[in-house]
Amino acid sequence: MEFTHTKVSLPYSPVFSILIPSWNNLDYLRCLVNSLRKNSRYQHQIVVHVNEGKDGTEEWVKAQGDISYTKSSxxxxxxxxxxxxxxxxxxxxxxxxxxxxxxxxxxxxYLLEEIKQQKNDKWCISGTMIEGFDNGNACVITNKNYGKHPSEFDEAAFLSEYASFPKDDWNGSQWYPMVLPTFVYRAVGGLSIEFFPGMYSDPDFMIKLWHYGVRYYKGIGKSRVYHFASRSTARVKRNDGRTQFILKWGLSSNTFFKNYLKIGAKFLGVLPEPEENTTLRLKKQIDRWKVKLKSRPVDIS
Structure with a gap:
């Protein structure tokens, strides 16, 4: 696999560097970039990672003139x-x-206003997704269908209604769009490439942040995005991220989310260390049993 990169100079200092991996998904990428230009209050740097780019993604990105990008063959x-x-x-x-x-x-x-209130640099903050279906995610505004593809997106109706949906700030972060200090991302080594092509890389990243000392994980109810949910993961062979996570960390992602991040609850502030009660000790013991079962060598004699 070959990697290349092209960095574009900007005539301003960007507030955010917005990172967007895209795998032959040009219609969606174009829609996202157009919305960033139209609906952002501040000036930002856009950086796209072009995976293959067989659909003309690289050519389109080049033609924009203000987008930096990396590419993998x-x-x-x-x-x-x-x-x-x-x-x-x-x-x-x-x-x-x-x-x-x-x-x-x-x-x-709304994201920057929250950042301005931080007293240190150990935080992870997310916007809130609006989706056309309900998959049980308490962090999401659900059942608001404005189209599954940019070609059918009812932008006018969406823009007239999106702000009316009630949503409190929520606990846990981890969902995109997500913002954090650049140096923190580099300090923890970024996303772990052993989770290629990416399943459970987000929970793994969250627990890496936890071990680094991050305790402020907040979702902002007023910072919103519409999520088409294009399901590009259906095109790849999925890694067994659930097993990888539990073998790496000695506990399940479910235990981490529920007992450490308390994800999806109304925002609780800076997170404390989880209380080592009977319930948590039992969950950890069950997780340890799972680790032993998953790591047990197979007898092929």
Whole structure:
């Protein structure tokens, strides 16, 4: 696999460096970039990682004139994609976003207002997704269908209604769009490439941040994006991220999310260390049993 990069100079200092991996998904990428230009209050740097680019993605990105990009000759997944793109970042803050999203007006204003309130640099902050279906994710505004593809997106109706949906700030972060200090991303080594092509790389990243000392994981209810959910992961052979996570960390991602990040609950502030009660001790013991079962060698005699 071959990697290349092209960095474009900007006549301003960007507030965010926005990283976007894209795998032959030009229609969605074009929609996202157009929304960033239309609906952002501040000036940002856009950095795209072009996975293959067989659909003309690279040519389109080049033609924009103000987008830096990295490229892999084959699909390198989201871990390599975000990591490669992050090396071209110019801003103090990185934003991670999927190419199948449309950002709402002032999405960046609400994130930056939250950042301005931070007393240190150990935090992870997310915007809130609006989706046309309900998959049980408490962090998402659900069942608001404005189209599954940019060609059918009812932008006018969406823009007139999106701000009316009630949503409190929520606990846990980890969903895109997500922003954190650039140096923190580099300090923890970015996304872990052993999770290629990317399943469970986000939970792994969250626990790496936890071990680094991050305790402020907040989702901002007013910073919103529409998520088309293009399901590009259906095109790849998925890694067994659930097993990889538990073997690496000695506990399940479910235990981490529920007992450490308390994901999806109304925002609780800075997270404390989890209480080592009977329930948590039992969950950890069950997780340890799972680790032993998954790591037990297979007898092929």
């Amino acid at each position: 084959q699909n390198s997944g989201v871990c390599y994609g975000f990591n490669a793109a992050s090396h071209l970042a110019m801003a103090d803050y990185l934003v991670f976003i999927d190419d199948d999203m449309y950002v709402c007006p002032d999405w960046d204003f």
